[in-house]
Ligand SMILES: Nc1ncnc2c1ncn2[C@@H]1O[C@H](COP(=O)(O)OP(=O)(O)O)[C@@H](O)[C@H]1O
């Protein structure tokens with residue numbers, strides 16, 4: 001793997017969403033090429049990804065990338081696109097009625113060029129992946145998992161420097177999960193992924209377990225994932241008086 005851009009810093013982040021505080025003084029440095037965020041529903045995983053891409057503004061503290069404010073997720077020095085977020089719900093992400101049009105937008109964001117070039121680029125990309133038949137498919141005719149896969153293809157085509165993935169495995173079948181894990185393994189970009197599906201992140205160098213907006217554990221996947229699993233099962237059985 002070649003050099004990967006490093007350097008998210010979250011400094012004393014306070015974030016309020018709705019009636020409650022999600023983060024009260026969160027500090028994190030995120031440099032590793034592969035980072036996973038795990039934890040129960042409501043722990044703050046999506047909020048953290050949204051902070052990184054600038055969809056949420058902290059009420060206090062700042063998000064830096066390579067030492068500069070990472071506002072609007074632009075690379076501070078060049079103005080290039082720094083990060084892309086794959087939303088948990090594909091319907092929050094997909095704009096166009098057909099797969100081809102949706103992917104053309106991503107292709108153009110990476111390569112520029114006119115519509116014709118984008119059309120050809122997308123068709124070639126789909127062909128390479130054995131998905132040529134998807135080009136003309138109406139997005140509404142795809143299953144949830146297939147729409148999630150379209151979002152992943154869009155991310156690959158847009159090729160931002162950092163890939164932020166919010167529960168990308170949630171709707172995928174097992175072959176889809178295996179394909180996504182293999183794609184992520186090959187990716188040269190930094191990947192920050194929030195997930196409840198733990199097996200794909202077991203070998204990640206860093207897994208952060210969030211609990212009520214705080215870091216409960218932070219370390220290699222082989223340590224943090226089993227600790228989370230054991231804790232969740234113990235809490236479940238204790239609540240049932242077992
Ligand atoms: N749009 C919203 N309005 C109000 N509260 C929200 C909103 N989105 C998230 N929250 C709250 O923020 C907290 C963290 O949510 P989130 O970051 O989505 O957690 P996770 O992704 O770990 O499940 C939760 O308590 C959730 O209810």
Ligand SMILES: [Mg+2]
Nearest residue numbers: 045046088194
């Ligand atoms: Mg979430």
